[in-house]
Amino acid sequence: MKPDTHSSPIITVIGGGSWATAIVKILCENDVHIRWWLRNIEDVEYIRKFGHNPNYLSDVQINRRKVRTFYQLPKALEDATHVILAVPAAFIQDAMKDVRPEDLQGKVIISAIKGLIPNENILITDWVESAFSVPKGQICVIAGPCHAEEVALEKQSYLTIASTDVLQAAHFAKMMSCRFLQAHAIKDIYGVEYCAVMKNVIALACGIAHGLNYGDNFQAVLVSNSMQEIQRFVDAINPMQRDLMASAYLGDLLVTAYSQFSRNRTFGNMIGRGYSVKSAQVEMNMIAEGYYAIKSIFAINKQYQVNMPISKAVYRILYEKASPASEIQKLKAQLR
Numbered sequence: 001m002k003p004d005t006h007s008s009p010i011i012t013v014i015g016g017g018s019w020a021t022a023i024v025k026i027l028c029e030n031d032v033h034i035r036w037w038l039r040n041i042e043d044v045e046y047i048r049k050f051g052h053n054p055n056y057l058s059d060v061q062i063n064r065r066k067v068r069t070f071y072q073l074p075k076a077l078e079d080a081t082h083v084i085l086a087v088p089a090a091f092i093q094d095a096m097k098d099v100r101p102e103d104l105q106g107k108v109i110i111s112a113i114k115g116l117i118p119n120e121n122i123l124i125t126d127w128v129e130s131a132f133s134v135p136k137g138q139i140c141v142i143a144g145p146c147h148a149e150e151v152a153l154e155k156q157s158y159l160t161i162a163s164t165d166v167l168q169a170a171h172f173a174k175m176m177s178c179r180f181l182q183a184h185a186i187k188d189i190y191g192v193e194y195c196a197v198m199k200n201v202i203a204l205a206c207g208i209a210h211g212l213n214y215g216d217n218f219q220a221v222l223v224s225n226s227m228q229e230i231q232r233f234v235d236a237i238n239p240m241q242r243d244l245m246a247s248a249y250l251g252d253l254l255v256t257a258y259s260q261f262s263r264n265r266t267f268g269n270m271i272g273r274g275y276s277v278k279s280a281q282v283e284m285n286m287i288a289e290g291y292y293a294i295k296s297i298f299a300i301n302k303q304y305q306v307n308m309p310i311s312k313a314v315y316r317i318l319y320e321k322a323s324p325a326s327e328i329q330k331l332k333a334q335l336r
């Protein structure tokens with residue numbers, strides 16, 4: 001393989017799941033070099049040999065002239081200019097355990113994660129800032145309604161890149177834009193992160209209701225009440241002028257709540273149909289972020305005391321073994 005010419009950005013993607021695979025595919029469309037870290041050496045070797053991820057989006061053809069795969073993360077970071085985190089929040093600390101602040105120095109760090117650090121109950125960008133001393137202006141978030149499965153099919157998609165340094169976000173948005181995807185930049189990094197976490201919880205509620213045989217009429221009311229619940233929560237935790245009707249907020253909620261591809265909705269649907277949490281997790285090869293997130297949201301809200309009946313019902317079902325049927329029954333009276 002020829003050595004890279006270092007005039008183009010060098011982007012390290014961390015993660016071996018669907019979203020990391022979709023991001024690698026998007027980046028392959030542009031003039032960038034890609035380093036891809038996966039935790040399993042067998043997966044790395046498989047991609048090197050066959051040009052496909054064996055476990056997730058395995059139809060996606062990986063351009064092996066552009067992508068170098070690694071199973072040792074510090075090596076994958078060595079000459080990177082940008083680093084994308086695409087591991088579920090529950091596993092990101094473990095994935096990054098061998099990374100030192102020096103390894104990230106001077107690089108732009110982009111979170112593609114829609115979750116919170118468990119137990120610490122903090123946003124991924126706050127964790128990156130405190131654990132690795134990365135200045136906030138060098139951190140971006142990938143937000144917006146976008147399922148990896150549709151990226152794999154090259155269906156027209158949109159992303160929003162958020163950073164307190166909007167020029168940094170715009171620069172990275174260009175690297176993520178391609179013939180089937182438009183990315184644009186905004187400043188509201190906290191708003192999009194909290195909304196992305198919350199929409200996963202709401203998708204669980206939609207799935208639970210669907211599993212209990214509630215129909216479209218109920219889901220429409222559930223989703224509109226959810227948007228109000230998200231607004232109350234985000235306004236309490238990070239008050240600022242923002243348009244929650246934009247696709248990074250409302251759009252992300254809609255795609256998760258209604259799509260056949262949604263992990264969170266699928267997980268919720270199984271719970272509504274009577275699966276235990278354990279058996280639903282075993283059944284899915286994928287991770288429903290909302291399962292972990294609701295525990296953190298519940299803990300955070302002890303301080304803010306925002307009225308969140310939908311999230312509370314999801315928490316009670318998943319963590320207190322409350323009956324899905326009776327929790328949704330109770331919720332019915334509170335929706336308008």
Ligand SMILES: NC(=O)c1ccc[n+]([C@@H]2O[C@H](COP(=O)([O-])OP(=O)(O)OC[C@H]3O[C@@H](n4cnc5c(N)ncnc54)[C@H](O)[C@@H]3O)[C@@H](O)[C@H]2O)c1
Binds near residue numbers: 112146148285286
């Ligand atoms: N899939 C999407 O369409 C999409 C879109 C936007 C954002 N995201 C976000 O991207 C992040 C990654 O999600 P995904 O959809 O790629 O995940 P996924 O469900 O497709 O894959 C699961 C991932 O978790 C990893 N994993 C599973 N168990 C693990 C363990 N015990 N230790 C370490 N890693 C383990 C797997 O290796 C794999 O990388 C999530 O925060 C998700 O919200 C996903």
Ligand SMILES: O=P(O)(O)OC[C@H](O)CO
Binds near residue numbers: 114203252255263265
């Ligand atoms: O819809 P989910 O639950 O698969 O989550 C994936 C992404 O967050 C959608 O933008």
